[in-house]
Amino acid sequence: MEKGTRGEKPANRNPSPPNRKEAKRRTKPRLRQNRRLILIPRHSIRSQNRGPKIVPSNPEIVTLCSEFLNGGTDTTATAVEWAVARMIENPEIQSRLYDEIRTTVGEKKSTRRTSKNAVPKRRRKGAFANGACQIRGYDIPTDTNVEFFLPGISEDPNMGRPGKVRSGSILRGSGGGGYDGRYRVKMIPFGIGRRICPGLSMATVHVNLMLARMVQEFEWSGHPDNGKVDLSEKLEFTVVMKNSLRAKITPRA
């Protein structure tokens, strides 16, 4: 016992972590008097006294939910459509993918295996200038919304062979730069840095699984009416196919 503290309970500098039941109780959503829904994540239990907690208001939570729904649906659907179109255009990539699925998970079983051919497309990437600055000689005032035109990077002939689909070209290790800007900024469909798409992992899993299942069950080829795939583009929220994909789908024998 420390000098001068006789009889008093010493301050507990390192309290033992709360037991599981207590931790669960403390992470349950609580409706406080101001009717805001407070979610206290587990990791903040120990740091509860380290400064103010930022609690989103109900309208902010609604905005976040709608942003996730809007940001996650068209993008993923468009990526799958483009990927199938590119596979029809490049049957050897589809065959390679099917072989890979067959050798790893079999012909009809549901698959957790991912494919390498998903090339999500989104053309513009935004940033906010939180202080006046200059970019390549242009004055950017504070709070300006700056948009980068991504094809300037991804379709630059100096960066490789744009337009040519090579599944390895977006992966690290076969001369590619990855697609999250971690190794090289060559193609950044999910943006880069602090505002990178928070749905990246979910989107790649979804796109990969969808493509894998679609190719596992069916062979995809050009529609008999036009044979070839029309790769014309139209700029909407994402770059969509100008004429929706039409394909011939044959069940795998």
Ligand code: HEM
């Ligand atoms: C293939 C699918 C997807 C693509 C190509 C994509 C692409 C992008 C891009 C380029 C950005 C802008 C990043 C920046 O400004 O630097 C972004 C932002 C965002 N994405 Fe995605 N995304 C996809 C799927 C998803 C999914 C599945 C979700 C949610 C479940 C999602 C949620 C968001 C949100 C909330 C933002 C705004 C982030 C912020 O402003 O800080 N995205 N996405």
